Every structure is written in C-alpha cells, then in structure tokens.
Amino acid sequence: MTRPEWRKPRRRGPSRRVRLTLTLTVAASLCVALVRLCGGGADAPAAAEHKDPAPGHATVAPLPRSAPTKLSIPGIMIEAPVTELSVDAKGALQTPPMSAPKLVGWYGDGPSPGQPGMAVMVGHRDTHTGPAVFLNLNALRPGATVDVTRADRSTAVFTVDAVHTYPKKDFPDKKVYGSAGGPELRLLTCGGTFNKKTGYSANVVVFAHLTAVDRA
Template identity: 45%
Template sequence: MRSYGNLAIAAVTAAALCTGAWLLHNGTAPHAPPQPSAAEAGPDTDREPAASTAPALPPSPPERIRIPAIRVDAPLMGLGLTPSGSLDVPPAERRNLAGWYEAGTSPGEKGTAIVAGHVDNADGPAVFFALGSLKKGSVIDIDRRDGGTARFTVYAVEVYQARDFPDQKVYGAAPRPELRVITCGGGYSRATGYQGNVVVFARLTSGTR
C-alpha cells in the first residue's frame, strides 16, 4: 500500500550512504565534501509561505534529478526500506545514481518527497558530493515519467549530527509539494565514517506535465 508519510523511515535513514570509503583510503584533508554554512539554514518547514509554492502535480515516478548549480544530472531509482527501517541506498559502485523513496510521495505531488544519494565511494566523489555547497534559491529539476518536470527552489541547506537528526522536520508530511535531498556530512571519523547528514529543503515552484 502506498504511504503518504515518511516517518516509517528510521533516523538512521542515510547511514549506509555515509561510510566514507574514499576518505578512508585517502585521508580527510584534500577530499572532504563541502558543508553548508549557517547562512543557508532556514526556518521550520511549517513557516514557509505557501503562496510561493506552485500547485501540486498528480503522482508520477521521477526518472532524473538535475541540479545545475553543482552539475548534477543523474538518473533516479526507486528505494525501499531495509529490515532495520532505514532507507535503502543506490548501489555504491554507481557513482552517478540517486534514489527516491518510492513508498512515499513522488516529487511534485502534495507532501514531502525524499531523494538520497552517496557523497562518495571507494573511487572518489559520487552524485551528491557537492550538495553541501548549494545555496538558497538554487534550482532542482526532477524529470517525471509522465513527461513533465517538477522544478523545486531551495530554501534551506542544513547539516545534522546523526544523534540530533530531526525526523519530523525532514520526513514529516507537508501541506504542499516539498522535496528533501539527503547525503552524508557533519564531519568524518575514520572509525565510523561520516557523522551526520546534509539535507536540502526545497519547495515546488513550477511544474509541467
């Protein structure tokens, strides 16, 4: 049965994205992915002005994500949940591949859609390596199976330590079309990998079908 909420996802959702295999082999200094600055943080999602959001689109699976500001142009695969309740992840060997939570909201329809991808793998940077460098106002385009495109505008980029991950803020239901894009961040330890997650918050600002 299709779920319109995402809170079944455990707080360890992106843990499997965050082993930091590349940094483990090469050290942290020249290779650490960018992290968002405090200036890119935003208000709670329920305070975002609904007037700036485009009307919701009908459900349609997404097929591609494009983020011109950080040169992302990648296919999307459907993701489910692991036995532990965390979001499954794309195959690590496919560096230019992201995934979306297909039991939840599809990007463009009313609610909160979830997209996740690796920051790196054993060979180097992966699809969302530069996600933490996004700025407010950046555009994210999602190409949909129905032939349309859902365009989202970023209103916050934040980083959270794993122990303080705000499930409700990130995964909670929204009264308008919202998007979250998630990867690893929050510092790196050779013992445990990345210590948290970068999360991009965006709202639908235009859509075609």
C-alpha cells in the same frame, strides 16, 4: 558500522516519529568515503545555516503520482538518473548501488516529486571509486532550483529554501521530515567529519518546495 536508521513508514511518507537519519558509513553497502578525498577525517566543508523553511509556501498546483527519472541541479552541475528505493525485510532503506555512484535514489513508498507531501531523494557523497553524485550538495544555497523529470514527461521544478548540516546524534526528525502539506522535496547525503570506524558524523539536508511545472 551502522546502517541507516530507516524503518518502514506509512505509504504517505516517512513517519515523523521514526528516526530516519541517513548515516552513510564505511560498510554494509553504504557510502564508502575515501581518506584521500575526504582529508583523512578532517572536517568536510560545512553547509551554511540558513533560515528554516517556512510553513505554508505558495506553490503551484500539485501533480499526480509519477515516478522520477532524472534529477538536475544546474547550480552544482548535477544531472543524474534516478532509481526507486524500498525497504528491506528489517525495515532499513536501501541505498543506490555502490557500483553506480552517480545514481540518485528516490524513496518510492513516499510521494513522488510534485505530489502533495514530502518526497525524499538520497545519494552518496563518495564511494571507494571516488566522488559521487551528491559530493557538493552542501554548496547549494536558497533560491537555487532543483529539476526532477518524471515518467509522465513533466518536470517538477523545486526552489531551495534551506540547506543544513545536522550532527547524526542531533538529527531533527520533525524538522527534516515534517511537511506543510504542499509538494516538497528533501535531498539527503552524508556530511561533517569522516572517521574510518564510524563513518561521517553528520547529514546534509536540502529543503525545497515546488514552484513550477514544465511539460514536454
């Protein structure tokens, strides 16, 4: 089985040249799919293709750095704690522990949600114990909101621009990891068809940009 093809990017965020395909598969402590839940390799519900996020979004003023502590997506009833992820000695991004399927991971070497640039958050679709936090991520639609509570007690509110399912073999690095420079967010999980030997065939990606800030 393969690990996610993440290699250590620069501090400012994942390099556009690095293939950061999130291949959440059966083994190596990655996303384990249950045949019973995923239809034994039948196609998982595909996300509808929407327009690409346009460059130069009008956004609110960016926030200073502050680690995310909670992710909330009211439209698909997600409210989950967040843990910081780093890369291992081989440059592979760690994933949230399989023992905590409702946990979301944030790539801590990139921008925090609300900072200028593109913040990356990942979660499992399912594990050997059942459905996980991003099971229904592909059900999001443009206009939905994603709220990220931060350690400084502010909440960065993002609006979804697009939701796409990309085959792993055709994963568009530049489109997914490119940023217009303003505060943006990417949510990633596995999707497509599940195979016992190769795992999921695709990745679900949510594109969003900062539209409001709530302060405690």
